[in-house]
Amino acid sequence: MNEQERAEEHLKTIRRLMERATIYRAISAPTALVGGLLSLAASFATWVHLNPAVPGTDHKNFYLWLWLLVLVLTAATNTLFIVLGAKKRNEPVFSASMKAALIALAPALLLGAVLTCLLAAADDDPGLYLFQSVIWATCYGLGLLATGHFAPRSLTLLGWAFLSAGIAGFTWMYLDLAGGTTYSFGYGSALPSTLFMATTFGLFHLIYAAGAWPRKGATQEP
Numbered sequence: 001m002n003e004q005e006r007a008e009e010h011l012k013t014i015r016r017l018m019e020r021a022t023i024y025r026a027i028s029a030p031t032a033l034v035g036g037l038l039s040l041a042a043s044f045a046t047w048v049h050l051n052p053a054v055p056g057t058d059h060k061n062f063y064l065w066l067w068l069l070v071l072v073l074t075a076a077t078n079t080l081f082i083v084l085g086a087k088k089r090n091e092p093v094f095s096a097s098m099k100a101a102l103i104a105l106a107p108a109l110l111l112g113a114v115l116t117c118l119l120a121a122a123d124d125d126p127g128l129y130l131f132q133s134v135i136w137a138t139c140y141g142l143g144l145l146a147t148g149h150f151a152p153r154s155l156t157l158l159g160w161a162f163l164s165a166g167i168a169g170f171t172w173m174y175l176d177l178a179g180g181t182t183y184s185f186g187y188g189s190a191l192p193s194t195l196f197m198a199t200t201f202g203l204f205h206l207i208y209a210a211g212a213w214p215r216k217g218a219t220q221e222p
Contacts, residue, residue, distance in 0.1 A: 028155060029212040031081060035074040036205030042070045043198035050190040063129050063190070064120055067136070067197070104146040112139030129193035130173060137200045138166030154212045158204065165200045 049062055086092065115135050119128055144151070144159030172192075 028078075028152075029209050031074065031078040032158075032205040032212070033209035034077045035070070036202050036209060038070045038073055039202035039205065040198055042066050043194050043202055046190060046194045046197075050194075061120065063193070064116070064132070070201075100150070101147055105143045108139045108143035108146060111142075112136055115139075129190055130169065130196060133193045133196045133200075134166050134169030134173065137162045137169065137196070140201075141166055152212070154208060158208045161204050162200060165196070165204075169196060 045066060046063060082098075112135060116132065119132050119135075122128065141159045141162030141164075144155055145163065148156040148159065
């Protein structure tokens with residue numbers, strides 16, 4: 001296949017992705033609902049488990065493993081919706097469109113995975129939880145924005161919301177470190193990260209699900 005043929009095939013793939021923006025939107029809304037609810041539940045579990053007033057609590061890697069569980073459950077839910085949708089449309093699951101989406105997401109998700117592994121190797125300090133949470137939100141936002149040339153506009157807006165939250169989080173940490181407080185205030189120093197995760201991965205996803213949920217007779221966004 002020469003360069004011209006590859007370029008034409010690439011354009012065809014992008015065209016198919018744009019045509020299926022409504023499908024992506026229909027799948028992502030239920031996934032966002034599940035992810036948002038799981039994130040709120042995980043935030044509450046973190047708030048309870050890391051309470052210094054509860055005797056015998058052991059939070060060694062609790063934060064990391066809990067949110068990895070949320071990631072696995074949400075990804076499994078999304079995969080289920082994709083498989084069911086592909087079967088309904090009588091299409092292959094791993095089509096050219098799916099491969100293009102995964103390639104677009106890969107760099108940001110890889111960065112998030114590497115930074116998470118590096119932080120996991122460090123001491124289990126609740127003061128690092130906010131740093132970890134901000135990295136997750138930033139990488140997730142960048143991943144969503146990378147799909148902007150074929151994803152529905154609502155996903156692009158969600159990506160900007162996460163990226164903005166990540167920038168705000170990094171700014172917050174810098175100002176606290178510059179002031180000598182090391183963002184260790186409130187509920188055993190895990191409160192900032194708990195609130196951040198509940199707001200971003202919890203509330204942002206629920207708002208997105210409410211706004212993007214398919215409605216009968218409604219005009220679909222491009």
